[in-house]
Amino acid sequence: MASFKQAYRHKQRIAKSLLRRSGIHGVGVGYKDPAKPIKGAAVIVYADKASATASTKRIKMRYAKQNRGHLISTRSIHAYNKANSGSKTNIPIRIVRASKFRTNNNQSTDNFKFRRRIRPVIAGYSVGTGDGSGTAGLIVSDKSNPRSRYILSNNHVLVDNNSVRVSETIQPGGADEGITKRDRVGFLNRFVKLSKKRNNFIDAATSKPLRRSLLNPRYAVFGVVPGFVRTYKVGDQFKKVGRTTGVVTGTVESIHTDIKVDYGDYGDLGTINFKNQSVIRGKRPVSLGGDSGSVWLTRRGNLAAAVNFAGADGGLLSISYPVDWFMKVFESRVARPSKKRICRPNRGKTNCFMYIRPLSPKVLKHNQLCACRPGRKPCKSK
Numbered sequence: 001m002a003s004f005k006q007a008y009r010h011k012q013r014i015a016k017s018l019l020r021r022s023g024i025h026g027v028g029v030g031y032k033d034p035a036k037p038i039k040g041a042a043v044i045v046y047a048d049k050a051s052a053t054a055s056t057k058r059i060k061m062r063y064a065k066q067n068r069g070h071l072i073s074t075r076s077i078h079a080y081n082k083a084n085s086g087s088k089t090n091i092p093i094r095i096v097r098a099s100k101f102r103t104n105n106n107q108s109t110d111n112f113k114f115r116r117r118i119r120p121v122i123a124g125y126s127v128g129t130g131d132g133s134g135t136a137g138l139i140v141s142d143k144s145n146p147r148s149r150y151i152l153s154n155n156h157v158l159v160d161n162n163s164v165r166v167s168e169t170i171q172p173g174g175a176d177e178g179i180t181k182r183d184r185v186g187f188l189n190r191f192v193k194l195s196k197k198r199n200n201f202i203d204a205a206t207s208k209p210l211r212r213s214l215l216n217p218r219y220a221v222f223g224v225v226p227g228f229v230r231t232y233k234v235g236d237q238f239k240k241v242g243r244t245t246g247v248v249t250g251t252v253e254s255i256h257t258d259i260k261v262d263y264g265d266y267g268d269l270g271t272i273n274f275k276n277q278s279v280i281r282g283k284r285p286v287s288l289g290g291d292s293g294s295v296w297l298t299r300r301g302n303l304a305a306a307v308n309f310a311g312a313d314g315g316l317l318s319i320s321y322p323v324d325w326f327m328k329v330f331e332s333r334v335a336r337p338s339k340k341r342i343c344r345p346n347r348g349k350t351n352c353f354m355y356i357r358p359l360s361p362k363v364l365k366h367n368q369l370c371a372c373r374p375g376r377k378p379c380k381s382k
Contacts, residue, residue: 001040002091004029004353008256010091011043015258019273023048025101025312028257028279029353030234032092037235041354043091044254046098046279101312101319102262103156104134104292111246114220115176120213121151121185123295124220124241128157128173130180135243136171137295138225138304138323139217140206141335149215149335150206152326153293154309155191158205162194162267164372169207175290185214188372192329194267199275201363202321202329203309217335221247222297225334227343228304230324231355237299238280238306242291250280250296250318255356259319261310278306278320278356285315296320303343304334322356329359329367
């Protein structure tokens, strides 16, 4: 039986090579059998349906031709795994069928509740620019100024094509008939620039309101968010509210997951790489177009846990990163409602590979914040 530490180290050895193959979208760590955790850990490979099931001679020949000899069948993945196992313990691989991971914005929906205009703005509702809509994930404040308030969401929700150009924030977003003149609530404040060349870790941005009273530090349906968790583990159960899917629940399927995410023509990015992400699975769609930026909460306690930014498989899979990473990079905290105390985040189990891990000082240094303010020097993409 493999431990999570062994599975993590094995993933580190094989992920880069596997992700070069067409049809493989992510490589992470999770349970060998989610229904029987006692069986231990495994490397989780997210591959498209044809890749995960290619077994007949005809399909194998077609894929070999398309991928120039890099055959992506179940048999070939397991053979590669065995050949590259660096330990005496046999590290199992579990292949999960999944379509390509994509960012989520602008999808039409019959769920109008969270697409409407709301004042003051709270987490869970539509927000964006004149070009599209995502979700206001959380209301946060600066550590140095607890009275400040900002909207937390994704770069591709609040930023103008991954650039430092001034971007107006409207609520509801442009895909929900939001109009700049009538529905403007603020301007892009800071964001992490997405990179085509290096590994990315967070898709994040904040918007500063025109006035503080436009934002209320509450979360749709669930009320007050008293703080955030520094860590969570495989199998944890979460809940969230998104602009499109509304109120949903999900279970952490894999962590430490290296993935490829398709941004289309946004910022001329195409498909870019993310490192050590979490994949959260729902029994019904949890991450559709317009849900980008929504924040997962713990099932008990309403503590912020992870930020959704992409999805796959008809929305059944949510690609998210720990909200703790956002708080570290932006030096932020959950905004405090009047007369409400904010819980201190737990320390987290940084040495247990069954749990997500904090960003290293080196990664924190490379996740440079870009400020969208007059007179500020633009950040440079690395």
